[in-house]
Amino acid sequence: MKPRIKICMGSSCFRRGNRMNLEFIEAYLEEHGCTAEVELVGSRCEEKCRKGPNLEINGRMYHEVSREMLADLLGQVIRGESGE
Numbered sequence: 001m002k003p004r005i006k007i008c009m010g011s012s013c014f015r016r017g018n019r020m021n022l023e024f025i026e027a028y029l030e031e032h033g034c035t036a037e038v039e040l041v042g043s044r045c046e047e048k049c050r051k052g053p054n055l056e057i058n059g060r061m062y063h064e065v066s067r068e069m070l071a072d073l074l075g076q077v078i079r080g081e082s083g084e
C-alpha cells in the first residue's frame with residue numbers, strides 16, 4: 001500500500017503554514033521522482049487548529065509542522081520508515 005500523506009487544508013492550517021508545506025511536499029516528491037508512489041490528499045479542518053499546521057502520515061497526526069520537520073518526515077516516507 002502506498003504511504004498516505006493527508007494535509008489539512010482548513011483555513012487555519014492553510015494560513016499557518018500548510019500552503020507552503022503543500023508546495024514543499026509536491027516539490028520534494030517530484031524532485032525525488034516519487035509523486036506516483038505517495039498518495040497526497042487534502043482534508044478539511046480536523047478541529048485541532050490550535051496545534052496547526054497539521055498533517056497526517058499513514059494515520060499518524062503531526063502538529064506544528066515546519067519545513068524542517070517535513071524534510072525529515074518525507075525522507076522517512078520515501079525510505080519506507082513511516083509505519084503506522
Ligand code: FES
Nearest residue numbers: 010013045046048
Ligand atoms: S484548520 Fe487544520 S485543524 Fe483546523
